[in-house]
Ligand SMILES: Nc1ncnc2c1ncn2[C@@H]1O[C@H](COP(=O)(O)OP(=O)(O)OP(=O)(O)O)[C@@H](O)[C@H]1O
């Protein structure tokens with residue numbers, strides 16, 4: 001389930017080479033080269049509006065860059081044919097920053113959607129798996145609700161359950177704990193950490209939450225003004241004496 | 255944003271891709287639900303508009319024919335002009351304003367809330383999952399609406415003929431129906447399929463393209479779907495009539 005063969009195991013989970021993405025004249029991602037390793041959790045940090053979400057869209061082929069190449073799970077995202085790209089995406093899960101829950105479907109049906117439509121799982125198994133996932137994110141009671149009748153934090157947790165439904169080998173989390181209370185945040189962190197170590201999956205997590213990053217990250221990168229300011233093992237990043245890194249990690253106005 | 259001048263190029267390209275998506279197996283249950291929903295929501299509008307239109311056409315016909323002592327022939331106008339031209343056109347207009355607006359705003363809302371990207375991230379194709387079922391629904395609803403439009407238009411004519419003009423019931427029906435042949439019914443149903451397709455393609459296109467973001471984009475998409483849908487409905491109605499009835503000139 002995790003890795004197809006040894007060769008693909010050696011390629012990075014996500015590899016960006018000299019990628020530039022512009023919105024209008026402004027380069028939101030500016031000549032970024034970055035390699036995210038498999039089988040670990042990589043946290044991307046950075047102030048609001050520096051292009052973190054854009055980076056994830058580029059890695060999944062939802063956005064096309066003006067320059068550079070993107071390889072995800074060994075597939076050339078912008079060289080691939082449409083069906084190859086769709087096949088690649090079935091190996092990934094994504095938690096969108098604004099959740100992107102299906103508004104016309106109940107919580108249960110949202111989480112069941114990838115199981116039913118992508119994996120064509122039999123209905124008793126769907127029921128078992130969805131109950132398990134909702135339990136995991138702490139929402140076992142809310143299966144029948146529509147998303148617009150949930151709180152922001154509850155919605156986030158439903159989106160999290162949906163992103164994990166197919167047990168994908170690569171999961172991208174865009175701010176999984178923003179808008180959650182400290183206790184729920186901590187339990188989501190624990191969930192991410194446990195799942196990652198148990199299944200050896202590749203997680204990429206965007207977060208503003210330094211504390212949570214300290215718990216879940218194996219590697220960490222700091223994005224500033226569309227560039228990777230620093231990237232490496234968490235310990236190295238945390239020990240960096242670079243003034244802008246320190247300012248960010250210590251939450252000082254920089 | 256896509257400039258307006260490119261529309262004549264973009265729309266046929268989208269129509270081709272949407273039609274191809276129909277062949278790639280859209281979800282059956284969604285499609286059936288959408289077909290019934292589109293028909294149920296459009297039919298009342300169609301029936302009301304065409305009932306009144308049939309009645310009005312009859313009044314005008316009677317007013318112009320009465321001086322010649324041909325009051326009893328009033329039904330012919332509704333039979334010819336109404337059934338062949340006006341009722342199908344109105345059915346298309348009702349479909350565009352009711353269903354076209356709904357489809358465009360629904361799809362555009364899914365796009366701005368990134369539900370479409372969520373589908374794409376599951377390795378699913380929104381064209382097959384969202385667009386194809388809606389296009390099928392419109393193509394099926396088109397002829398149903400046109401047929402209902404014809405019937406309710408004729409009933410409108412009959413009602414005014416019987417109650418205001420005092421033409422007796424069976425005579426009124428006889429003149430109404432004497433103008434309508436099986437051929438007209440077939441042409442009407444063909445028009446219905448074409449109108450449904452046109453309305454569906456325009457609505458799905460406006461719902462799928464990247465326009466202004468947010469709630470304003472959703473409203474604008476619905477608006478464009480109605481306006482452009484109506485214009486194309488008129489053009490296709492004229493085109494089909496010229497092609498089919500124009501041959502007998
Ligand atoms: N579709 C778009 N069109 C134009 N500009 C965009 C678009 N998407 C993003 N941007 C701009 O690109 C920049 C980076 O956006 P992005 O969403 O990647 O930021 P982010 O790092 O995820 O921020 P946050 O932490 O607030 O989520 C922002 O300045 C934003 O205004």
Ligand SMILES: [Mg+2]
Nearest residue numbers: 052053097174
């Ligand atoms: Mg973001």
